[in-house]
Amino acid sequence: MADRILLVEDDEKLGAQIVGHLEGAGFEPVWIRDGAEARAVGPDAFALLILDLMLPGTYGLDLLKLYRRTSDVPILILSARQDTSDKVRALKLGADDYVTKPFWPEELLARVRARLRRPDIRRGDGPVRVGSIALDVQRRSVEVDGAPVELTRVEFELLGALMRRPGSAMTRRALVEAALEAGTERTLDVHVSRLRKKLGDAGRQIVTVWGIGYKIVADIAEG
């Protein structure tokens, strides 16, 4: 089922475009044009709210305050002013993120996806799955498409560090600190190379990131 997204935006053309972008990305947008109508909406009916701060009649921040009183739904702010206090106040009042105009459709969608994805990030020690690789910290086991893979301790720590934040690049220094007790950044490449080999085809999920280090992606095309 597609995520329902509430858009509160008074500008006709911009609103129509955003609705188009959201639909194109597989979301189900509901568009409200004025503040009075927006006040009557129950925020919990949506997976995410996109709120323009500059609404005629209603101050966007008041609306934000109103929604936050009853709901924890992720709220994304649209701002056009090079003014810090509005953004800071919005964040203090509980907005999760903001996008400043002018923005690209992809930029907005990236922010929306990031907000919707966020609660799924695993922080505990439970089993993690990225693409075809599954890792269980407690049992210290790794499987690729259900088949167990034997890893050294360093390789396991490396994979664990990457899988804790799938899609996010990790610096070589951070990986060395996380997995190698007495290693250097040079030996890191050797360990990664061995790890990739052991993972077989799934080894391509570990992507070299130029200037940074490595990251793990669910889909090879994504990297």
Place this chain on the structure above:
Amino acid sequence: MGLRAKLVLALAAILLPASAGIVALQNYWSRRVTAEAMAEALQERVDRGALQRCERAPASWSRRHGRRRRHRRPPGDSPRRHLGELAVYDAQLRPARPDQPPLDPRMAAELRRRGHAWRADGRRLHVAVQVADGGPCAVMVLSRPLAPTPLWPALAIGALVVLAAGVAAAPLAVRIRRLTGAIERAQDGAPIAVDDSPDEIGELSRVFAAEREKLRAQMEALRRRDETLTAFVAGTTHDVMIPLTVLQGYLVKLRDRCGGAERELLGLALEEADYLGALMRNLGVAARLEAGDRPLERSELDLGALVERVVARHRPVADEKRVCLDFAVPEGSVSVVGDLTLLEQLVSNLVHNAVRYNEPGGHVAVVLEADAETFRLEVLDDGPGVRPDELSRLGERRFRTQAARDRQTGGSGLGLSIAREVAERHRFALSFALVRPRGLRATLSGRRG
């Protein structure tokens, strides 16, 4: 030296010589008057026959009258009072007695010219009168002790005047000092307290107060105009942002529908729209930075989220250019105290430049690292970099002149100048270094909190 001390010194310098002069003048006049009276008295005595008595026996007459001490009054001679000691000379000024002192040559000269002369020699006053054309008693000289005229009353009066001036000047000095203090405080915004005396100091304070009020009004007008202008720029920027966002949306839609040469052209259009957006943002920020000494709007912000936002902003154009843009931030939030908009624009400008000057197939990496006290943010690219001699000039504050209009360098002058200024205002360090085999590394570092 204070006003009061100067006044006292000036008065002393004038009054002391002046009173000495007055005393000298007074001495001269009183001696002259005495001398004239003595000459008259002598003449009177001569008129009563003293000359004849003298001519009868000049030496003894002279001796009788030449005694210094009070003497018995001779019969026939009946002066009412003692005139003084007499000395007698003949027409050639030879003394009648050998024990008489010779006549003072200056007195003799004057005597010849005018028939009488007088002279004071410190303790005594001498008066010479030619009483006959010839004979042994032609010239009689009367001398009498001088009563010394004391200098101290004049000096005392002078000193008293000087003292009085010092005392009188004290309140003036206090008022002037008070006025000085008021003018100094006026620089901090306090109004000048008017000294309402109808004298020159009061006038001075009124003029100062009026001028200050005029100046304050002018400053206020300027400040208001400045604020209006800043608000206008901010408002205009805001008004442009919405249609620009819509335009970008249309461009993306169009690009997605086109292929071949059109797609390539739309890619270029996209880049220009992106440049325009960056320019508008920078103008908005520049207006804020240029608006005098307005303080930063500091708050605690998450640098990791900021980096993510900036990368998301530039990724569409990076993708369009086929420049690989990636970032890494620590797992937890990296809180830093600063101005959210300004810092975001700083990082955005660094990333924008790294993407814009790169070539297809190039890379840009944004890395944030932090420990408990400091952070370090690097924007690394493998683009063409800059000439080594240009490196130190990156981000020079040139945007007041023409860098903003210099499109030959893509207007990066404005973006980097803003980056430099924002870093300075936050006391963060911003540096640029060339990397091998090619590329540029911009590093922003500073203290958290």
